[in-house]
Amino acid sequence: MKATSEEVKTSVKKLFEDGSIGHFIGYEMGSDSLRVTPCFLKSGQAASRLVWNPLCANNLSKYLLDFGKVEGKVGIMVKGCDSRSVVELLKEHQIDRDKVFIVGVPCSGIVDREKLLAVLGVSPGEVVAVEDDGDAFLVTIKEGTRRVKKEQVLRGECLVCRYPTPVIYDMLIGEAVSSLPWVGDDYSSVKELEALSSEEKERYWSSELSRCIRCYACRNICPVCTCVECIFDKKAPRWLSKASDVSENLVYHLVRAFHVAGRCVDCGECERACPMHIPLRSLNKKVEKDILELFGYTAGIDVEQQPPLTTYQAGDLDEFL
Amino acid sequence: MKLPDTKEVQTEFKPKILAFCCNWCAYAGADLAGVSRFQMPTNVRVIRVMCSGRVPPELVIRALANGLDGVMILGCHPGECHYSEGNYLTRRRAHVLKRLLSYIGIEPDRFQLRWVSAAEGAKFSAVVKEAADKITALGPNRWGDKR
Amino acid sequence: MVNQTKSRIIEKNRLTELLDELAQGYHLIAPVRDNDVSFRRVESGSEVTLDYINTVLSPKNAFFPQTETLFRFSRGDSQGFRTEPGTEADREQVIFGIRPCDARSLRLMDMVFNGQYKDSYYLKKREKTTLIGLACFNPDKTCFCPTFGIDPTSGEDVDILFSDIGDRYLVEASTEKGATLLDRFAKFLSELRGDEEQLRKARKAGLVGMKKLDVSAIADKIAPLYEGDYWNSIGMKCLGCGICTYLCPTCHCFDIADVNLDEGGERFRCWDSCMFPEFTLMASGENPRPNRKARVQQRFFHKLKYFHDRNAELACVGCGRCIRYCPVNIDIARIIEDVISGKAGNE
Numbered sequence: 001m002k003a004t005s006e007e008v009k010t011s012v013k014k015l016f017e018d019g020s021i022g023h024f025i026g027y028e029m030g031s032d033s034l035r036v037t038p039c040f041l042k043s044g045q046a047a048s049r050l051v052w053n054p055l056c057a058n059n060l061s062k063y064l065l066d067f068g069k070v071e072g073k074v075g076i077m078v079k080g081c082d083s084r085s086v087v088e089l090l091k092e093h094q095i096d097r098d099k100v101f102i103v104g105v106p107c108s109g110i111v112d113r114e115k116l117l118a119v120l121g122v123s124p125g126e127v128v129a130v131e132d133d134g135d136a137f138l139v140t141i142k143e144g145t146r147r148v149k150k151e152q153v154l155r156g157e158c159l160v161c162r163y164p165t166p167v168i169y170d171m172l173i174g175e176a177v178s179s180l181p182w183v184g185d186d187y188s189s190v191k192e193l194e195a196l197s198s199e200e201k202e203r204y205w206s207s208e209l210s211r212c213i214r215c216y217a218c219r220n221i222c223p224v225c226t227c228v229e230c231i232f233d234k235k236a237p238r239w240l241s242k243a244s245d246v247s248e249n250l251v252y253h254l255v256r257a258f259h260v261a262g263r264c265v266d267c268g269e270c271e272r273a274c275p276m277h278i279p280l281r282s283l284n285k286k287v288e289k290d291i292l293e294l295f296g297y298t299a300g301i302d303v304e305q306q307p308p309l310t311t312y313q314a315g316d317l318d319e320f321l
Numbered sequence: 322m323k324l325p326d327t328k329e330v331q332t333e334f335k336p337k338i339l340a341f342c343c344n345w346c347a348y349a350g351a352d353l354a355g356v357s358r359f360q361m362p363t364n365v366r367v368i369r370v371m372c373s374g375r376v377p378p379e380l381v382i383r384a385l386a387n388g389l390d391g392v393m394i395l396g397c398h399p400g401e402c403h404y405s406e407g408n409y410l411t412r413r414r415a416h417v418l419k420r421l422l423s424y425i426g427i428e429p430d431r432f433q434l435r436w437v438s439a440a441e442g443a444k445f446s447a448v449v450k451e452a453a454d455k456i457t458a459l460g461p462n463r464w465g466d467k468r
Numbered sequence: 469m470v471n472q473t474k475s476r477i478i479e480k481n482r483l484t485e486l487l488d489e490l491a492q493g494y495h496l497i498a499p500v501r502d503n504d505v506s507f508r509r510v511e512s513g514s515e516v517t518l519d520y521i522n523t524v525l526s527p528k529n530a531f532f533p534q535t536e537t538l539f540r541f542s543r544g545d546s547q548g549f550r551t552e553p554g555t556e557a558d559r560e561q562v563i564f565g566i567r568p569c570d571a572r573s574l575r576l577m578d579m580v581f582n583g584q585y586k587d588s589y590y591l592k593k594r595e596k597t598t599l600i601g602l603a604c605f606n607p608d609k610t611c612f613c614p615t616f617g618i619d620p621t622s623g624e625d626v627d628i629l630f631s632d633i634g635d636r637y638l639v640e641a642s643t644e645k646g647a648t649l650l651d652r653f654a655k656f657l658s659e660l661r662g663d664e665e666q667l668r669k670a671r672k673a674g675l676v677g678m679k680k681l682d683v684s685a686i687a688d689k690i691a692p693l694y695e696g697d698y699w700n701s702i703g704m705k706c707l708g709c710g711i712c713t714y715l716c717p718t719c720h721c722f723d724i725a726d727v728n729l730d731e732g733g734e735r736f737r738c739w740d741s742c743m744f745p746e747f748t749l750m751a752s753g754e755n756p757r758p759n760r761k762a763r764v765q766q767r768f769f770h771k772l773k774y775f776h777d778r779n780a781e782l783a784c785v786g787c788g789r790c791i792r793y794c795p796v797n798i799d800i801a802r803i804i805e806d807v808i809s810g811k812a813g814n815e
Binding site: 190193194198199200201202203204205206231239247248250251254255257258261262283286287290291294295308309310311312314316317318319320 | 378379382383386387399400406409410412413414415416417418419420421422423424425426427428429433434435436463464465
Binding site: 030036123219233 | 503504524525534535606608609610701704705707708709711714725727738739741744745746791793795796797798799801802
C-alpha cells in the first residue's frame, strides 16, 4: 500500500507521544492546492497539519543543519532522493545519526507543477487535488477527475530515479517501491549535449547562463551545500564579482557543480528552485556520469563509502594532454 | 574582471597560457629547461604552487573565464609527490574537471595535466611547447570575451 | 479618467506592424518567450508574445539594471586618472506590455530614486521611457494587486493602455507623452465602433474573486510584532536566496563596487538583497541581522512599515511573483492576512 497523509499524521503523532522525537520536519499544504510548504512541528497535536502527496517536492534534509543544538531527536520525512542526501550529510559529519529519526516514504514520482498545468491546459486555481495512481496521477479539477500519465508530468529527476525507496530510515510508511517502470537511460540528455561541437555547447550554455540572476537559490536549497562560509560570499579574495554577466555566471555554475561533485544525489532541488529555468541538473548529471564511469561511485548510498574525490587509487586513469 | 590589455601588437594569435607548477618538480624542471637553454614558447605564464594538489578547480575555472586561452597543471609523477598523495588527488579532480569543461564548450586541450620531474627539463620544454601549439591551433577561448 | 476622445482601437492583425515600426523609432522592450516570458529588447513585432500572465522578471531592469556601469576610469597622463561615463542608455525607449501592477511599482521606485536624492542613472531612463500597458483580465491565483488599490485593467500609471477586448485592442492614452506617441502612429489606429466599453466590461468578469486584503492599518498592526515568534516560523523555512527580492518590482536595494585593474577599471552598481547575510555584514565581522529570521523580518517590515513610514505607501504591488517562485512557498499575502487577523501575534 502507498503511504497516505493519514498514516503520516498518526505515525508522527505516535512518535511524539512515545518520546521518540521532540521535533518533526514534514510537509503541509501551501498557498494553493498545487503547493506544499515545509512544516516544523514541536508537538504531536499539530501533526494533523502534515500531508504526503505527489506535490511534496522539497528536500527537507538541509533543515536538519538548523537542528544541531535542540533537545531530543528530530524527526524528518524523506523520499528516496532525500534519504540519499541525508546519507551525504551523515558521511560528512554534518549531522549526528543519533539525533535524527528518519521517517521514510517510498515515492512514485513528484509532479512538475508547470508541466501538469500545461498538459491539462488549466490555471493553477482550477486544480483541487492530485493523487498518485500507479503509472498516472489522478487530478481533480473543477469539472471532474482526469487521469494524467506520469511520464508527461513528472519532474525531470523522477524520470531517471533509481532510488524511489529511502536508502536509510528508522521507520518506513507505506510499501517499498523497488523500481519505477519509466526509468531508462539515466544520462540520455547528457549524452545528447556531449555530442555537440564545442562551439555549439558554448552557444547553448552562454544562452542558458545569461539568464542567471544570481539569486543563489540553487546553492541555498542544495542539501549538500553545507559550507559555513561559501566561497562566493568571501570578500577577500573575491572569487566572484557581484556583477552579473555570462563569465561570472559561468564561474558560479561550474564551481557550484564541481563543489557538489560526487556528493550530488540528483534530488533536483536546484533546478526546481531556479526561477529562470536554467537546466542546472544537466551540469550535475554530467559530473555524476563521469564519476560513475571513472571511479564507479554513486553518491548517497552508503555512509561508510569514501567520497571519490577525497581518495585515489594508484591505478586511476593517468595524466592527460 | 577582464585582464588588462597588454597593448601588444598582435599580428597572429598568440594564446595566453597559465601553468601551475609544483615547487618540488615541474618548477625545478622549468628552471632546468631554462638553464639548459631549451626553446620554449614565450606565452606561458608560470605560477609556482607548493603542490599540484594546491590547485583547486576554482582557479582553473576562474582563469578560463577571465580569458586565458589555456591552463596547465604540472606536478610530480605518481608516487613521487612531496606530500605523498597530492598529485593523486589532483589527478582525480582534473579528470572530472576536464570533462565538465568540455561539456560547456571549452575544448579538452585547453586544460592539461602533465607530470614533469625536476630532472626533466627537456620534457618540460616539450609539453609546454606541445600545449602551446595545440591551443594556438584552437584559437581564442570563446568564453574569454563574454562581458 | 481617460479622455474618451483620445481612445482608439487597433485591429489585432495590425499589432505586429505597429510594433515593427515602434522598434524602428525606439529602443523597444517587450515580452518575449523563450523558456519563459521576459522583457527583452526586440527588433520586430513578430518576436513579441502577448500570451502571458506576467513576466518572471519585472521590468525594473529597464530602469535599474541588475548590473550597471556608473563610470570607467583609466590611468591618464600626468593629470592622474581619467574618467568617462559608463554604458549610458541615452535613447528613447518604449516598454510595451507592462502590466498595471508593474507600472505602479515604478511610482514607488520614483519615491526612492527621485526623492531627497536624485538618481540620475535611473531618472534619465525613466524620463526617456514611454510605458505602454497591457490590461490584465486573467490574473494568476497568486495575484492580489487590488489590495493596494490597483485596478489591473486601468491605465493609471502608464502612458498608453492596450486592452484586449476580443478581436481588437482598445487603445487609450492617459498622458500627453502617450497621446503624442499615438499621434505618430495614428495610421495603425481606427475609430471606436461603439461596443468597446461593453466588451471591456464583459472581460472584467475574469477578475471576480481576486484577492483583496484590507491593508489600511497594516503598518500599525505589524509594528508590535517586531519581537514576536511569528518571524521565527517564517525564517525557519526561508532559504535566504534572492528570488523574492530580485523578482520583486519594488525592491530597489543595490551595492556599488569597483573593478580595479592595472590600467584602470570601472565602478558598477548591482542589485543586492536583504536576504543575503553579507547585506549587513560589517567589516568588523559583526552582523546586525545575524540570522534568517532577522532578515525575513526586515523584508516584511520594510515593505509593510518602514517604506510606509517614509512614503505613505506600501512597498508591494501584489504582482505575486515572490509567491509564485518561492521554492518553499513563503507567501506574502498570507503573511499580510496573518498580521491583519492577529494570527501572527498569537504564534
